[in-house]
Amino acid sequence: MGEFLADHTTLQLGGPADQFLTHTDPTTWPDLARAAQGDDKTSFVLGGGSNTLAADTGFPGTVIRMATRGITARPLGRDHVEVVAHAGETLGSLVALTVAEGLSGIEYLGGIPGTVGAAPVHNTGAYGQQISDTLTGITAHDWHLATPSSYTPPTAASATAAASSSPGPDGGPSSPSPCGSPAAASPRP
Structure with missing residues (x-):
């Protein structure tokens, strides 16, 4: 079972994502993009989780949490x-x-x-x-x-x-x- 999106949204709703990646280093974007495309499913980039409503059934694909700072x-x-x-x-x-x-x-x-x-x-x-x-x-x-x-x-x-x-x-x-x-x-x- 994947990471629960409820832990990453301000409404605290959302089931597991098939794959959950966290993006912290700007130089790793090409690798993350390839990993997200590798499963041939939908990908979604998540920021702070506000204005995001995730289904309790989860997300059938890859979620990349944008966590680059600076x-x-x-x-x-x-x-x-x-x-x-x-x-x-x-x-x-x-x-x-x-x-x-x-x-x-x-x-x-x-x-x-x-x-x-x-x-x-x-x-x-x-x-x-x-x-x-x-x-x-x-x-x-x-x-x-x-x-x-x-x-x-x-x-x-x-x-x-x-x-x-x-x-x-x-x-x-x-x-x-x-x-x-x-x-x-x-x-x-």
Whole structure:
């Protein structure tokens, strides 16, 4: 019998998954994707388990719990900061870091449960702020190719180009962290 999904959802509902994998290291995504495809059944990526209703009969396939962690921040010129967070990081942790650094743009998202990786999927928002207001890029992984690809939202392209015109401490722009990790540029107040 597999891992019970009830132990990984906020509603505490859900029977066993046929296979349950936990993703903690961004470099292992290709191996996890191959393992999930190997059983020829449906695969599902689970974040923090909020907004997830799992059947008590279980899940007939592979569940991969996204548990990559890490947040970094670096200045981009005088008025912007690039914040890169791994997909498994909680949205609350990301908000706490940006508030502690004196950054604005996502502070009203702090009470919303869930992970950073799910925030762009749902365009998480509250009180007039939404993640798309500050999101400048996403690195996602292709299930079939098991490779990463980057995406820059059209509304962020001009902001990213302007913000990236000033080199960072290493002399150039940083690459986003792998595994569905959004990079947000939050203006200083």
